[in-house]
Amino acid sequence: MADVLSQNEVESLLSALDPTASSAGGGGTSRPATRNADFNSQISIYDFKRPERVSKEQMRAFRALHESFSREFGAALSGMLRSIIEVKLISVDQLTYSEFVFSLENPTCFNLLESETLEGHIILDISPSIIFPIIDRLLGGNSNSQGSYPNRPLxxxxxxxxxxxxxxxxxxxxxxxxxxxxxxLKVSQVESNPQLVQIVPPNEVIVLISFEVTMGETRGIINLCIPFNTIEPLSNKLTSDTWSAYKKKSPDLRQQLSLETSVTQSKIHMKVDLDNSKLTTGEVLNLSVGDVIMCNKGSSQSLTVELEGAPVFTAYPGVYKGHKAISIEKMLAVPKDIIEEKVKKAGGLPLEESQSH
Structure with a gap:
């Protein structure tokens, strides 16, 4: 008895299992084939050992955040090494920690970073193909290793x-x-063998951000490994519209002083309301030089001082060195409150709400 079925025997068994295939002619097999094709198109592969814990929106946030990091880090490296260094973000992936560790070179520059505000660690791995040329450059060499570097720990x-x-x-x-x-962050440990460090279980999901560092003809990879458990408290911020990839710049001192100087030299219109007395048209027409108009307010009553149409101070009338003058008594409103009042009248947002947005 043969242990292997012939092709005819296999086809007869398949036709016996599928009664629709018993119809004669070439057209009889077209319907099952179409049905199987439609069924296969609905299948999506899912590996339960690698759950997709990081959403697509969060992955986009990671990419945007670290594109900003690559630019700043490249500029800082160029300044330190006095050479043109290009740091480019090449990938943002989620995989298990074991897959990340076994994908690294051995030996390598494996830096374990510890955060004071978040639980857990993150890993900064610098490949030997770029770290040894950088060290050579720091020690005064020309860093032209042409792809050769020592295979040893640091x-x-x-x-x-x-x-x-x-x-x-x-x-x-x-x-x-x-x-x-x-x-x-601070560096808590530096290892050459990545398999000696296990910050999370092997099947734990991590976010791997990879950068390519180019220095002349030398290229290398820098990997940033962030376990999802470490950044899980920030997951809501990564999925909302409140995060931003760019840091809000603090005001430059030179710009601030220049703005203050320009503002202090600006001219504004000041008006003092002496009285609100009313005269008839005839009384105004009969006025002549030397006539005195009686006011409702006495000299001991305070006056309102307006700046650009807004009441700001109260003052008393008087004379200073032969000139009419006023003596400031107190401030009616802070300029910030005046601005807020005008913004509310214009239908805009208050200052607190505009800053939160």
């Missing part, structure tokens, strides 16, 4: 030099995330 001196690079990266990460949280 020495203590090299780790101290690399700390300057990781310091710039930490500043860039904290700056990119400043609108969402204050990371307050």
């Amino acid at each position: 020495t203590e001196i090299e780790i101290r030099l690399v700390s300057r690079i990781t310091g710039l990266a930490i500043e860039g990460i904290e700056s990119a995330w400043s609108n969402l949280c204050d990371w307050k």
Whole structure:
């Protein structure tokens, strides 16, 4: 008895299982084939070992945040190394921690970063193909290794030099995330073998952000691994419209002083309302030089001082060095309150609400 079925025997078994295939002719097999094609088109592959915990909107937020980081980090590296350094974001993926660890080189520059405000750790991995040329550049070399680099862990001196690079990266990460949280990161451990460090379970989902660093003809990869458990408290901010990829710039001191100087030299219209007495047209026509108009207010009563049409001070009338003058008594309203009142009359948002938006 043969152990392997022939092609005819296989076809006869399939036709016996599918009664619609018993019809003769070429047209009899077209309907099942169409049905199977429609059924297969509705199948989507899902791996239960890798749940999609990070939504597409959150992934877009990660990409936007770290595009800002790549620009700032590249500019900072160029200033430190006195060379043109390009840092480009190449991918943002979610995968398991074990897949990330086994994809790295060994040995490598594996930096474990600890946050003071969030629980958990993040990982900054710098590939040897770029870290050794950077170290060579810091020590005065020309960093033209042409693709060759030593296959060994970093020495203590090299780790101290690399700390300057990781310091710039930490500043860039904290700056990119400043609108969402204050990371307050610090390097807690530096390893050469990534498999010796396990910050989360192997099947835990992480977000992997990869950057390509280009220095002349030398290229290398920097990986930023952020476990989802670490940033889970910020997940609502990543899915709302309140996050921004760009840091709000603090006012420059030079610009602030220039603005203050320009404002203080600006001229404004000031008016003092002496009285609201009423005269008839005939009385006005009969006025002549030297006539005195009696006011309803006495000299001891305060007057209202208006700046650009808004009442700001109260004052008393008087004479100073032979000139008519006023003596300021008190302030009626703070300029900020005057602006708010005008904004409300115009139908705009109050200052607090506009700042929150």
